[in-house]
Amino acid sequence: MKRTSLWRNGFFGVAALLFAVVMAVSAGTAIAAKENVVKIGNIIPLSGPSASVGVQNQYACDLATEMINNAGGIKSLGGAKLVNIYVDSKSDPTVGVSSAEQLINNDKVNILSGCWNSAVTYPTTQVAEKYGIPFIVPVSVRNTITERGFKYIFRIAAKDAWWARDQFKFLDDMQKSRNVSLKTIAFVYENGDWGVGMAEQWKPLAAQYGYKIVLDEPYPSTSSDLTPVALKIKKANPDVLLLTSNASDAILLNNTMAEMKVKVKAIVGTGGGHADPMFRKNCGKNAEYMFDVVEWETDLGKAGIPEVNAEFKKRHGYDLAGESVDAFASVFVIADALERAASLDPKKIRDALAKTKLCSGPGMIVSYDCVEFDETGQNKNAGIVMVQYRMIGDSLERVSVWPESAARKGFKTVFPMP
Amino acid sequence: MTRDTLDRTLKILAVLTVFTLPLWVTNPSYLQILILLFWYAYLTTSWNLVGGWAGVLPLGHSAYIGIGAYTSTILAVNYGISPWFGMIAGGVIAAIVGVIIGVPTLKLRGAYFALSTMAFGEGLRVFVENTDRLGSCVLNGPRGICIPLSNSFWNFQFMDKAPYYYIILIMLAIALFITWHMSRIRIGYYLNAGGEEPEAAQALGVNVAKYKVIAMAISCFMTALAGTFYAQLALYFYPKAILGLDLSFEIAFIALIGGRGTLAGPVLGALILRPVSEFSRIYLSSVLPGLHLVIYGLILILVMIFQPRGIQEPLTRFYKWFLDKVTVSRG
Structure with a gap:
């Protein structure tokens, strides 16, 4: 008994409120003045x-x-x-x-x-x-x-995939223009979504460019000691080392490798931790000549x-x-x-x-x-800039070096890394 | 005009208004607000079958919305099955899950049931957020799923908002009818008795737990349909939007404020609280995100103190007074 009466009466409330809504709506749709x-x-x-x-x-x-x-x-x-x-x-x-x-x-x-x-x-x-x-x-x-x-x-x-693509393009360009032979490659990356995703894109590219993968090493970004990773790199002795790291692990790995005197012809980062200002501050000379990809830098010569x-x-x-x-x-x-x-x-x-x-x-x-734009709507020329870390005075700076048309004036890529 | 005629006329007018609304409200954004309003009213009406009649407080109903949305979408994206069928499949799965959850937990009283449903809802959200693939089905973890565009009735996708409006309106009408019908047959009386005085009802030979589980299954089935509806309306959903506590709480708040265990309560609750939520979201969310839940909480406290049966009660009283007044003054 009670329920049916509620049903009956409640419905009026619904209608009343809806009327209010309609009034508000019609008041709100005044036509705006037309401008150019x-x-x-x-x-x-x-x-x-x-x-x-x-x-x-x-x-x-x-x-x-x-x-x-x-x-x-x-x-x-x-x-x-x-x-x-x-x-x-x-x-x-x-x-x-x-x-x-x-x-x-x-x-x-x-x-x-x-x-x-x-x-x-x-x-x-x-x-x-x-x-x-x-x-x-x-x-x-x-x-x-x-x-x-x-x-x-x-x-x-x-797009995401083009970062990896341009890392390989850069290496290829360097091999040709500097007459350096790069045969072996090592992948070292943080084991999260980003690092694993990058590594998935590196693998087919490495095959395409004819590199031999000598190390494929994911590591937890939160590690407090990366000595084992640095040792593995030293043992694998690759020509190229590709890195995807967050900030603290990028610094730790870089300094550990420097301590162990790991020598590689080219170390290429993927932005992220390697682009962090803390990396520059904490690595200093240890990171000199290392490469990193970025979409844009203020020093571009354009x-x-x-x-x-x-x-x-x-x-x-x-x-x-x-x-x-x-x-x-x-x-x-x-x-x-x-x-x-x-x-x-x-x-x-x-x-x-x-x-x-x-x-x-x-x-x-x-x-x-x-x-x-290509037919998918992607800007087909969108490019990535390669920066090389260089000591200028006492501080480590990011210097745009590649593509050479956009390089900072007065700087040339130092390749292979000395 | 007698009191009854006036009452009937007003009701017919109300129904006509609701059904012809898209003819006047042509702005899709306003229509969208109305659709979501009815969506919440529908969800709360479904929730009400357990939360209102069965005398327990489920706080994890978003889990069933999620089950509905994910089931129909996966079936449509992976196997090309029309969301209309996916909707039913999602409902059936949700009902089964509801029964599995309900059998052990509906025996618990008071806060224990609320807590266990909450835990299940949150558990499901965490699970989905951390799962990219389930066998051959792509869940996309926290990134959610986009439903490919293809406007057709078969695909449950429409260019205009009006079809969505009518679908959710009909769903709400059916849900209200089920509630009304249930309140008049045996299960409704059993549930009500079991919700208020379970010992007394059991002593009279009513298998309270069994009817609660039945109510839970129906409620979960209906809730899952709303999940599919939302997925098809937005064409995109991700765990945070349709799973998790915010939505579960919002449904419960609407029911409690509107009037738990009544037919009109959920609808009135949605009518009053949804605008509050929309406005606080538009104007206040940059200052204090999630403020609408705080406002709900305040309203809830006030309503519980002054109108423990929800705001449907004073509104009903007002309506009766209005009817009396009009008919008396006319003669």
Whole structure:
């Protein structure tokens, strides 16, 4: 008896509240004034663990947008100005997905961009693909993002697999240009997701380039003593040593190898721990001549870098980093495509993006020559820079050395390591 | 107009409103909010079968949402089976798991049942987060699963939000009907008796544990369907979003605040708490992430102090008063 009456009465409450919702909805859908703008929706982490890189990303986009708008906006669209709408992803994939829906349906953005974290970019790009809105991915590196046959997704940065690819390309180039023969190779990597993943990519490449793998050694990154690993390397005596390490283990392994006088023709790191400023501080001379891969360095010998970097530093007090440069360049890629599309039709913007070949202009401060997308939407020229650690005065510095077109002025690769 | 006619008219109006809503609310974002609102109402109604009628407090229901989402998605991605069938498969698996969990734990009283369901829910989340592959099935650990795009009814994917709206609305209507029907047949009376006075009910020859397990199985089955629905709506899910304590607590909070063990409670709870959650998420989450749960907690304390049967009670009273007032004043 009591229950049925609750059922009956409760339903009215439902209806009343729904009416309220409807009223609120209809009040909220006032039509916004039409302006000549192109809206770019940026979904990036502005709070949470990745906030600092997200904010750098935002600053870089703002700077690029300002440069484009000050130069007259998109001329083929009657001088339309670019407007960035930033949404905080909180590094949460679910928030990324719902933000993309929100930006497409409510804010009616013309283009989407983001999301820094691969984990967020991966599902969020699918929303853009579903609605057919072009999505520019400046930095997320997970391979699969551009490997799903999507038509509206374009990535500026190199994929994960290309780090490994460029490590081998560099070695190959060195063998040829320096007439050094490299026959044997050793893999030493931290045993987590990242290290194991890198090693999986190294193996087929080693076979392809004809190296003999003499050591394949995963180690726990938290070890307090890496003497056994260093001993194994010494015993295997490889020509090339490839490393994937986090910060503390990179320092420990490097100094242990130096103590044991392990001599290798080339030691190549994979960023991460080897790019950490602590590594430079704690290894000093022990790490001299070692190589490391990175997507970008401020010392690259390319036109425009000093000016843009100086402006950025003036505003925010720190240098541009590889990831912010990708974000910076992505805005110019968007502007270039819009200029050629001469339309806000998402399909036309998409087609123009697919035909991108951006080689010059203020946005091209990247380490390679041109931005061009392959049929999967991946920037096929996205490259990696090889840096070599060199002692300059008393301090160990990262000097860009390869590709040679982007090397720091006055420096040449020292190969093999002395 | 007599009191009964007014009552009936209002009810018909309410049903009409709910069913024609997508005709006026064309903005997909608002529709999405309504879909999630009904989704929570549906989940809480399913939870209510155990948490409300059977007199225990399950705090691990997100586990069954996860089972539903993962089962239908794996079947669709790996074997090309339509999520509509996957949905049923997920429901059956969830019901079996529910029975396995329920048989030993439903005999426990008070906090013990709540704790053991919580442990199971968390255990499942940790397991999934650390498992990339299960045999030939890809779980992707903490990275979650993306469902490939292919808009068709068969694939349970739609370009518009309206079909999702109607699906969840019908699911909610069925869930409410099941609850209403159960409250009128033997199992409902047994559960109610067993929930309030298990010793007395047992003394009268009611096999309380058996009916609790049956209720658990039905509840888990229905909860798993919601998991598939969510997966197909978002086309992406990962363990943190659909497994784990946050979601389990949210369901329990909605039921407790709305009115546990009543038909309208879960729906009213969702109607009132979901907007609170949405707004706190939009405006306050950068200051204090997870604040909506804190707000829920505060509301829960207030409701428990002043309206221990949930907010459905004062609302019902208000509605009755309104009916009386209108019909009296008219004559």
